[in-house]
Amino acid sequence: MCQKNKFKIALCQTLVEDNKENNIKRVVKLIEEAVDNGAKIISLGEMFNCPYRNDAFKIYAEEEGKSETLNILSSIAKEKGVYIIGGSVPEKEGEKYYNTSFVFDKEGKIVGKHRKVHLFDIDIKDRVKMKESDTFSYGKNITVFDTQYCKVGIAICYDMRFPEIFRIMVQKGVKLIIVPAAFNYVTGPAHWEIIIRGRAMDNQVYFCAVSPARNENESYLAYGHSIICDPFGKILGELDEKEGILYSEIDLDYLEKVRSELPLLKHRRLDLYSVNEK
Numbered sequence: 001m002c003q004k005n006k007f008k009i010a011l012c013q014t015l016v017e018d019n020k021e022n023n024i025k026r027v028v029k030l031i032e033e034a035v036d037n038g039a040k041i042i043s044l045g046e047m048f049n050c051p052y053r054n055d056a057f058k059i060y061a062e063e064e065g066k067s068e069t070l071n072i073l074s075s076i077a078k079e080k081g082v083y084i085i086g087g088s089v090p091e092k093e094g095e096k097y098y099n100t101s102f103v104f105d106k107e108g109k110i111v112g113k114h115r116k117v118h119l120f121d122i123d124i125k126d127r128v129k130m131k132e133s134d135t136f137s138y139g140k141n142i143t144v145f146d147t148q149y150c151k152v153g154i155a156i157c158y159d160m161r162f163p164e165i166f167r168i169m170v171q172k173g174v175k176l177i178i179v180p181a182a183f184n185y186v187t188g189p190a191h192w193e194i195i196i197r198g199r200a201m202d203n204q205v206y207f208c209a210v211s212p213a214r215n216e217n218e219s220y221l222a223y224g225h226s227i228i229c230d231p232f233g234k235i236l237g238e239l240d241e242k243e244g245i246l247y248s249e250i251d252l253d254y255l256e257k258v259r260s261e262l263p264l265l266k267h268r269r270l271d272l273y274s275v276n277e278k
């Protein structure tokens with residue numbers, strides 16, 4: 001029995017190889033397992049169907065309305081009656097490509113679509129180099145959607161380093177934030193946990209980040225460590241770098257308790273916070 005204020009979430013951390021069919025098979029298997037274990041909202045990781053490489057994105061990209069990957073996620077969401085946050089996939093629209101997360105409701109309808117708004121262009125000398133903007137265009141929206149449980153916000157990976165978007169989500173009524181992400185072996189150990197705990201604590205929300213598993217044969221070594229943090233900043237569970245599913249109960253009564261006992265959101269000084277930044 002699932003009450004409206006308490007429900008189980010599952011984060012599926014799957015291995016991604018250079019084979020779309022195999023990647024999708026793995027995802028389907030873990031979603032089915034998560035459903036059998038009572039999960040009501042299930043999320044996948046960033047680029048769950050495609051290696052995280054510029055030379056793969058265009059080859060793997062699909063168009064909304066003609067996408068086999070999205071059709072499969074929609075069918076399982078409908079068949080099993082669960083919400084699926086479809087990690088992210090390379091999306092093609094016209095001549096442009098985006099790093100996009102599609103969200104499916106219990107009828108299999110797309111109820112949310114987030115195109116990554118901060119593209120990961122970094123160069124940590126001799127360690128990690130990536131320039132997503134070589135392939136992708138920038139998304140233009142902050143994305144929230146309704147579920148039967150609460151309002152949910154979605155962002156993708158590098159987006160999580162920009163706190164402004166999460167505060168806006170909370171101003172829109174979000175209580176659960178889900179971020180498909182693929183940090184790496186350098187920035188992951190340094191920043192992953194601290195960012196996630198900070199965003200959860202400042203905004204008094206449940207904050208989940210979902211990674212692919214690490215594939216040692218790939219050039220980009222994902223950090224893994226899918227994680228769920230509660231509104232008090234406590235980590236409720238974290239995986240290692242291998243394939244697996246992370247479960248936790250989301251308790252919206254507990255969230256309200258945290259917000260009423262430590263009323264940070266009410267104590268904001270909105271009269272002080274605006275600046276004309278160029």
Ligand SMILES: NC(=O)CCC(=O)C(=O)O
Pocket residue numbers: 046120156157158159161181182183184187188191
């Ligand atoms: N896929 C990404 O956006 C990676 C972001 C990342 O690793 C970071 O440190 O930020």
